[in-house]
Amino acid sequence: MAGNPITTTTAEDDQNATSLGFDTLVQHAGQGPEHWCTQNALVPPIVTSTTFLLPGIRDKWIDLPYVYSRQGNPTRNAFEICIASLDGAKHGIAFSSGVTTALAVTMAFLKTGDHIICGSEVYGGISDQFRQITSKMGIDVSFIDTTDPKNVEKSIKTNTRMIWLETPSNPCLRITDIKAIAVIAHQHPDLFLAVDNTFSSPYYQKPLELGADLCMASVTKYINGHSDVLMGILCTNNDEFNEKLRNMQLLTGGVPSPFDCYLANRGVKTLPVRMERHQQNAFAVANFLQKNPRVEKALYPGLPNHPQYELAKKQMKGFSGMVCFWLKGGFDEAEIFLNKLQLFKNAASLGSVHSLAEHPITNKYDHLFSNQK
Numbered sequence: 427m428a429g430n431p432i433t434t435t436t437a438e439d440d441q442n443a444t445s446l447g448f449d450t451l452v453q454h455a456g457q458g459p460e461h462w463c464t465q466n467a468l469v470p471p472i473v474t475s476t477t478f479l480l481p482g483i484r485d486k487w488i489d490l491p492y493v494y495s496r497q498g499n500p501t502r503n504a505f506e507i508c509i510a511s512l513d514g515a516k517h518g519i520a521f522s523s524g525v526t527t528a529l530a531v532t533m534a535f536l537k538t539g540d541h542i543i544c545g546s547e548v549y550g551g552i553s554d555q556f557r558q559i560t561s562k563m564g565i566d567v568s569f570i571d572t573t574d575p576k577n578v579e580k581s582i583k584t585n586t587r588m589i590w591l592e593t594p595s596n597p598c599l600r601i602t603d604i605k606a607i608a609v610i611a612h613q614h615p616d617l618f619l620a621v622d623n624t625f626s627s628p629y630y631q632k633p634l635e636l637g638a639d640l641c642m643a644s645v646t647k648y649i650n651g652h653s654d655v656l657m658g659i660l661c662t663n664n665d666e667f668n669e670k671l672r673n674m675q676l677l678t679g680g681v682p683s684p685f686d687c688y689l690a691n692r693g694v695k696t697l698p699v700r701m702e703r704h705q706q707n708a709f710a711v712a713n714f715l716q717k718n719p720r721v722e723k724a725l726y727p728g729l730p731n732h733p734q735y736e737l738a739k740k741q742m743k744g745f746s747g748m749v750c751f752w753l754k755g756g757f758d759e760a761e762i763f764l765n766k767l768q769l770f771k772n773a774a775s776l777g778s779v780h781s782l783a784e785h786p787i788t789n790k791y792d793h794l795f796s797n798q799k
């Protein structure tokens with residue numbers, strides 16, 4: 427292979443070659459043998475090599491696709507191209523977990539003195555990171571209810587650099603109007619919008635098409651779909667963002683292993699069928715709960731009683747597999763309920779082939795209960 431550069435194509439090439447549908451892109455984008463150093467393998471191999479043969483000493487490393495595994499890896503590349511194509515993006519950049527993507531974004535684009543607007547209801551690991559790490563860098567974070575775009579508009583300061591929002595949100599499935607927030611963000615030249623798309627997956631929602639600059643997902647959830655990989659991905663159409671984020675892969679080493687990339691690349695092949703079934707099951711569960719006299723309220727973005735049902739219909743192609751509900755009673759009733767479940771397991775996370783139920787407030791607000799222990 428010496429002196430024989432490996433050809434790669436971008437997600438854009440793969441998408442523009444033909445106007446392929448979502449289900450086809452899942453199977454094909456970035457997966458062809460031209461992406462591989464192994465000659466004719468049809469399934470992307472697990473390339474565990476951390477270092478790659480260089481064509482010669484005159485070639486600049488920056489121009490080579492594979493030099494060292496932190497900088498680039500063929501198994502990772504196949505997965506990144508595939509997910510980018512699903513998000514309608516030019517670039518996909520994978521990290522070792524969902525929360526690592528937020529750290530990479532902070533380190534790539536923000537500096538001391540900057541300000542972040544973050545949704546008041548986002549994944550706890552991300553808001554904790556903003557509170558405990560990002561704030562230490564001298565970056566100010568405001569937690570704002572993004573479901574009303576006016577709140578966001580009012581909170582923008584001269585030093586606001588990023589809006590980070592999650593829709594549907596974890597855990598109460600609040601919906602934020604991505605298009606409206608993107609319009610507000612782009613009235614300010616230095617402000618970009620990042621959307622955590624974990625809860626819908628690219629199958630049901632495409633934030634970049636709605637105007638977001640960055641689309642993030644915890645691959646750990648729906649995309650891998652089997653509760654056996656921890657990984658995150660950022661997708662963007664912005665070449666400069668891509669360059670800076672790839673540099674973060676290189677400088678931080680917060681990259682997923684080739685084996686994890688292989689598993690996630692395999693898991694995503696069934697994303698379309700899994701999402702359809704997740705949605706079908708969620709409708710059944712939400713309808714059942716809504717009619718149950720012991721349930722105070724059940725929320726699912728696909729049901730008309732959800733306060734933002736119309737917005738959900740407008741910006742999502744489907745409503746995913748998460749249902750949120752309130753039992754009549756209190757903590758004790760919730761405990762009895764969770765203990766009596768048989769097939770559903772009391773466990774954190776979502777989006778896998780397992781059915782899980784969780785009482786998120788218990789751990790998130792542990793300090794509130796510390797006097798009871």
Ligand SMILES: *Cc1c(COP(=O)(O)O)cnc(C)c1O
Pocket residue numbers: 523524525526549551552592596622624625644645646647656657658
């Ligand atoms: C799980 C999750 C994350 C964090 O991802 P990890 O892969 O666990 O680091 C971020 N956002 C949302 C909405 C999540 O559900």
